[in-house]
Amino acid sequence: MTLPTEAELERRTAELLAAWRVRDTAVAVRWNRRLSSTAGRAFQRSGRIELNPTLLARAPAELPMVLAHEAAHIAAFRLFGPNVAAHGRHWRSLMRLAGHEPAVTHDIPVDDPRLPGRPRRRRFLYLRVCEGCGDRRLLDAVRYGRCHGCEARDRYLVVKSSAGPRGRAALERLTLADVRALHRSRGRAAADSL
Numbered sequence: 001m002t003l004p005t006e007a008e009l010e011r012r013t014a015e016l017l018a019a020w021r022v023r024d025t026a027v028a029v030r031w032n033r034r035l036s037s038t039a040g041r042a043f044q045r046s047g048r049i050e051l052n053p054t055l056l057a058r059a060p061a062e063l064p065m066v067l068a069h070e071a072a073h074i075a076a077f078r079l080f081g082p083n084v085a086a087h088g089r090h091w092r093s094l095m096r097l098a099g100h101e102p103a104v105t106h107d108i109p110v111d112d113p114r115l116p117g118r119p120r121r122r123r124f125l126y127l128r129v130c131e132g133c134g135d136r137r138l139l140d141a142v143r144y145g146r147c148h149g150c151e152a153r154d155r156y157l158v159v160k161s162s163a164g165p166r167g168r169a170a171l172e173r174l175t176l177a178d179v180r181a182l183h184r185s186r187g188r189a190a191a192d193s194l
């Protein structure tokens with residue numbers, strides 16, 4: 001499986017940003033062999049994307065989605081500023097404009113080095129809260145779509161924790177105000193990974 005060169009990835013990323021009407025379309029894209037279960041990550045301030053060659057050689061059909069996911073983080077930062085929520089409605093509408101479902105987790109199988117051939121256990125748990133009606137769900141993967149409580153679309157706030165009883169208890173304690181505050185601070189984080 002031949003993966004595209006970094007120059008080719010930078011060309012595709014500039015095309016995405018131009019289609020989203022971002023004026024500054026320059027983004028550095030690098031393959032990073034040290035990423036393990038992360039498919040890609042974006043550094044919004046420095047305008048840099050890193051992609052995982054091991055995972056994406058295994059699932060090349062996912063590359064356009066992963067690249068668009070990371071490019072949309074940089075586009076959202078350039079269009080809406082540093083306080084834009086990481087996977088908020090701005091980021092999600094950019095993903096839809098590029099023809100992708102705005103998924104926050106990837107489904108590429110990740111081998112556990114200690115147990116070759118077996119998928120790694122989920123490492124994270126997510127609390128998804130609907131801003132429209134307060135509907136709360138604990139999920140092991142983030143899925144967007146219409147809210148079951150109020151039919152609103154794209155009004156979710158999501159907070160991630162480690163999987164396991166301590167992470168679960170921490171998420172269950174969070175109020176809507178806590179979730180909003182965490183969501184705002186995460187939007188300012190240096191890197192956002194998928």
Ligand SMILES: [Zn+2]
Nearest residue numbers: 130133147150
């Ligand atoms: Zn709702």
Ligand SMILES: [Zn+2]
Nearest residue numbers: 069192193194
């Ligand atoms: Zn992301």
